[in-house]
Amino acid sequence: MDRILEAENTKTFRKKYGSRSTRKFIKNKLSILGFALFSLILLSSLFAPLLTSYDPLSINLKEILQEPSSSHWFGTDKLGRDVFSRVLYGGRVSILVGFGSALGAALIGVLIGTYGGYKGGLLDKLFMRISEIFMSFPQIILVLLLVSIVGQSMKNLIFIFIATGWGSIYRMTRARMLSIREEEYIQALKAFGIHPLIICYKHMLPNALGPIMVNITLSTAMFILQEAALSFLGLGVPLQIATWGNILNAANDLNVLQSYWWLWLPVGVIISLFVLGINFIGDGLRDATDPTQQG
Amino acid sequence: MLLIMTFLIFLGMELTPGDAVSFMAGPEAMANISQAQLEALRESLGLNDPFFIRYINWLGGVLSGNFGYSLTSGVPIKDIVFSRIPATLELSVAALIISTLLGTLLGLVSAVKRGHSADRIFTVVGMIGVSIPEFFLGLVALLTFSIHFGWFPIGGRLRPEYTAYWHHLKNLVLPALVLGVSMTAGVMRYTRSSMLDTINKDYIKTARSKGLPEWRINLLHGFRVALTPVIVLIGFRLPMLIGGSVVIEQIFQWPGIGNEFLGAVRSQNYPLVMMIALFSVFAVLIASFLIDLLTAALDPRVQLD
Numbered sequence: 001m002d003r004i005l006e007a008e009n010t011k012t013f014r015k016k017y018g019s020r021s022t023r024k025f026i027k028n029k030l031s032i033l034g035f036a037l038f039s040l041i042l043l044s045s046l047f048a049p050l051l052t053s054y055d056p057l058s059i060n061l062k063e064i065l066q067e068p069s070s071s072h073w074f075g076t077d078k079l080g081r082d083v084f085s086r087v088l089y090g091g092r093v094s095i096l097v098g099f100g101s102a103l104g105a106a107l108i109g110v111l112i113g114t115y116g117g118y119k120g121g122l123l124d125k126l127f128m129r130i131s132e133i134f135m136s137f138p139q140i141i142l143v144l145l146l147v148s149i150v151g152q153s154m155k156n157l158i159f160i161f162i163a164t165g166w167g168s169i170y171r172m173t174r175a176r177m178l179s180i181r182e183e184e185y186i187q188a189l190k191a192f193g194i195h196p197l198i199i200c201y202k203h204m205l206p207n208a209l210g211p212i213m214v215n216i217t218l219s220t221a222m223f224i225l226q227e228a229a230l231s232f233l234g235l236g237v238p239l240q241i242a243t244w245g246n247i248l249n250a251a252n253d254l255n256v257l258q259s260y261w262w263l264w265l266p267v268g269v270i271i272s273l274f275v276l277g278i279n280f281i282g283d284g285l286r287d288a289t290d291p292t293q294q295g
Numbered sequence: 296m297l298l299i300m301t302f303l304i305f306l307g308m309e310l311t312p313g314d315a316v317s318f319m320a321g322p323e324a325m326a327n328i329s330q331a332q333l334e335a336l337r338e339s340l341g342l343n344d345p346f347f348i349r350y351i352n353w354l355g356g357v358l359s360g361n362f363g364y365s366l367t368s369g370v371p372i373k374d375i376v377f378s379r380i381p382a383t384l385e386l387s388v389a390a391l392i393i394s395t396l397l398g399t400l401l402g403l404v405s406a407v408k409r410g411h412s413a414d415r416i417f418t419v420v421g422m423i424g425v426s427i428p429e430f431f432l433g434l435v436a437l438l439t440f441s442i443h444f445g446w447f448p449i450g451g452r453l454r455p456e457y458t459a460y461w462h463h464l465k466n467l468v469l470p471a472l473v474l475g476v477s478m479t480a481g482v483m484r485y486t487r488s489s490m491l492d493t494i495n496k497d498y499i500k501t502a503r504s505k506g507l508p509e510w511r512i513n514l515l516h517g518f519r520v521a522l523t524p525v526i527v528l529i530g531f532r533l534p535m536l537i538g539g540s541v542v543i544e545q546i547f548q549w550p551g552i553g554n555e556f557l558g559a560v561r562s563q564n565y566p567l568v569m570m571i572a573l574f575s576v577f578a579v580l581i582a583s584f585l586i587d588l589l590t591a592a593l594d595p596r597v598q599l600d
Contacts, residue, residue, distance in 0.1 A: 133299060133300070135534075136300065136534075136579055137534070137576055138579065141556065141575050144556065144557070144560050145569075147560065149307060228428050229542050232428075232430050232542070233541075233557060234561070235557075248430070257438055258442055264434065268427075272426050272427045272428065273426075278426075280422070
């Protein structure tokens with residue numbers, strides 16, 4: 001007891017930095033590696049104009065299909081555009097689509113899931129049915145179906161991703177709410193007569209934020225991969241806008257695959273590294289916010 | 296559930312531009328036909344009936360095997376779909392077998408050797424497997440193994456010189472491997488955590504104290520119980536297989552339903568698009584049902600309702 005008083009007096013008790021979750025996250029080496037990869041690629045894309053002087057859209061037919069060199073770090077493509085700047089600017093669009101869709105899906109899923117999980121009843125059952133319907137479709141097939149109905153554009157793609165992706169976050173949030181609902185402090189709040197909406201969003205939701213954030217990061221990774229796959233098939237973002245998947249579209253041709261590796265290999269590697277980074281971060285977040293794991 | 300799906304699919308078909316009549320004749324003929332004749336045609340085909348009647352008619356047609364006709368080629372959709380399904384089925388089953396075997400084995404080894412180098416390597420490799428875009432892996436595999444080394448044919452499924460059934464299996468290897476890889480990573484992780492949960496249970500400790508050899512405990516008692524949730528997981532991943540085949544079939548030019556779906560979307564061949572979507576949903580629902588049956592059979596605690 002004396003030692004505790006002594007430690008308290010000399011202020012050595014307080015941990016040095018951040019909350020427990022942050023500290024656990026930083027200690028995890030893979031998470032740091034993931035964060036480094038993620039930041040590196042994200043910042044390069046954001047600050048693209050500083051890193052490259054070429055316009056990703058400018059066609060220069062005198063310099064088509066050049067190998068990587070000191071003037072064009074990733075070479076040039078069939079229309080003479082600099083591949084490196086296309087990768088950087090394309091990153092902006094891909095990351096925007098991926099993260100935007102993940103956030104949008106999370107917004108809808110969390111909003112509905114929180115209230116539905118707390119209240120239950122007819123509305124909740126209805127939404128469960130709706131999400132079941134969406135989840136019975138293989139995702140690519142549903143996405144392609146919607147693309148063929150509403151047409152191709154970047155905004156449409158984000159809407160489609162949100163529509164196909166909200167189901168899993170909704171279910172997860174709802175499951176968390178079902179278990180939090182039985183906690184005693186919620187019963188106490190109910191006894192005080194606090195309005196259900198306030199109980200839901202102000203008291204229950206912050207406790208479920210951990211898995212939700214993990215879900216958002218992992219969803220971002222999934223949506224980036226999906227956008228890449230769709231654009232590779234030519235059915236994602238329209239081909240004029242550079243995105244990582246669009247650049248890979250060139251590899252559909254066997255000739256390009258064999259002879260002009262710089263058109264598609266660097267982009268693929270960058271996508272893989274970025275998604276890998278996000279996955280490491282997501283895993284690290286999950287380990288850090290999971291209360292059952294030792295700190 | 297299936298009924299709701301058919302309704303949604305029909306709704307989708309109605310939302311797409313143009314109706315059956317406008318697709319029947321070419322633009323020149325359309326310019327010459329009078330409006331009255333078009334209306335009469337519509338009336339005779341039952342296109343002016345209320346929405347619900349058309350739905351019932353269409354549903355009746357589907358149930359009796361009439362799936363409509365492809366817009367671009369006029370071939371009955373039933374023939375197209377049934378001729379393509381075996382190829383996709385081959386691919387999916389092969390990928391399923393590969394990923395299940397590999398995933399459970401690696402997961403088992405990972406769990407038993409927890410914390411050692413094998414576990415760490417497998418975990419990291421698993422994460423890399425999940426992060427690489429499937430089509431990129433397919434492209435790289437195509438380039439190295441088919442074009443560079445020449446071990447496997449470049450794509451497609453059948454060649455004129457294939458006479459026996461097993462000749463085309465070497466065309467199957469690469470696509471099935473690539474399709475199976477990303478699923479392997481998920482299965483491996485799940486098996487590992489399920490196995491770890493099971494090993495810590497009390498009855499394992501009892502078996503150990505009884506003096507059973509460690510390998511027997513791991514394999515017979517631990518593994519079998521750990522397998523049940525893994526089977527559920529595989530059931531949930533089945534939609535992924537069907538979806539994944541779309542991209543893989545495109546890369547390896549595998550003549551399956553996925554490739555057909557892609558072509559239909561590109562040429563705006565709406566009837567074909569909707570029918571294939573309906574089929575895939577049907578396949579997923581049947582698969583989930585079978586998985587439920589399997590789980591109930593394996594785990595005596597689960598009861599069917």
